[in-house]
Amino acid sequence: MDTVSIKQEYEKTEIEKVISNLEADLIGLTPVKSRIREISALLLIDRLRKTVGLTSSNPGLHMSFTGSPGTGKTTVALKMADILYKLGYIKKGHLLTVTRDDLVGQYIGHTAPKTKEVLKKAMGGVLFIDEAYYLYKPDNERDYGSEAIEILLQVMENQRDELVVILAGYKERMDIFYESNPGLASRIANHIHFPDYSAEELLEIGKVMLAEQQYKITREGEDVLLKYIQLRKEQPLFANARSMKNAIDRARMRQANRIFENNSQVPLTKSDLVTLDITDFLQSRVFALPTPEVAKPTSPYGMYSQQLQPGEWGQ
Incomplete structure (x- = not known):
């Protein structure tokens, strides 16, 4: 041949x-x-x-x-x-x-x-x-x-x-x-x-994870999630897509608690069950940290004066 x-x-x-x-x-x-x-x-x-x-x-x-x-x-x-x-x-x-x-x-x-x-x-x-x-x-x-x-x-x-x-x-x-x-x-x-993923790439990964589990996120929720990722990347023990999965899992848990507490006596629609909104992400402790611009460095891990404690990463 x-x-x-x-x-x-x-x-x-x-x-x-x-x-x-x-x-x-x-x-x-x-x-x-x-x-x-x-x-x-x-x-x-x-x-x-x-x-x-x-x-x-x-x-x-x-x-x-x-x-x-x-x-x-x-x-x-x-x-x-x-x-x-x-x-x-x-x-x-x-x-x-x-x-x-x-x-x-x-x-x-x-x-x-x-x-x-x-x-x-x-x-x-x-x-x-x-x-x-x-x-x-x-x-x-x-x-x-x-x-x-x-x-x-x-x-x-x-x-x-x-x-x-x-x-x-x-x-x-x-x-x-x-x-x-x-x-x-x-x-x-x-x-x-x-290489590590960019914040924008991690947002896309998060949206794919949500779609695979038949969830969706509001446009405002996307903006909040992107901000969460940017803050979380500055914290120790960040694990790219694994941290993204953990964030999604916690948001789903908050959504379930939100629905249970607010709508226990009200019939739920399919949209109620599949949609994550900004509150499901804003409850993360990451948003309670001082911003890098105003915080004083007290840790080798970043510029935040307040660091998350073990077991709290990405909550």
Whole structure:
């Protein structure tokens, strides 16, 4: 065979559908989507080269996803697993998400079987290790994380045709983690950074979340929600889309209480049950904080003189 069709291969593998869904499902994240397209293009061309008998080195598939919580890393990992499966680079296409606790034991002889059991379950798919830097604790002589890393390194090198590993976490911590583990860093071919969402993007994400749960928000409510997001982003423990979900859940609870207290004896319309208004958001404690312009900095987390207490974030 001397000729091949990119279009035919694109359609046969259904990669276009996966990438289109990625574009539709995720708001923002333009650099991430571009990087996924680049990786997909490389893998598709590699597949075509094999078809016509050309030499094709096995592309490095292990990845690093860095960014704050709630920026879509797990969602993109799921899409990546689907792409790798459809292109024939993994056999099963499933994603197994784990943390340090799933890999590292508490006593001598416990870590190896735990790690090997996880790797066994992940074979044929993608292993997603969240907050991967917690595997390495050089200050603790009794820590067994290094044993898990050694086993992981062996599998990433010797069984790379059977398993793809994605390491994820905050960028600064992941950079230190890789500096401390050069063998691990050398096996990661693709580094993708997930930027924080803008306030406007988070508003769109919130509206999508509401629509999925068959709720809607008034135009005035959108303005208040946008202001809430802008204030909440200045507070500690902000987690992008996760914080957005928490805000929506609390607003739904306030709406339920509002309806119950004010309309317990009055028949309700469908609109009453699906609409969130400004009061459902204005009750958040975030709005009780002083504004950055008039507050004095008393915390390393921001410019507010009054900080929310633990358990109050985003209420």
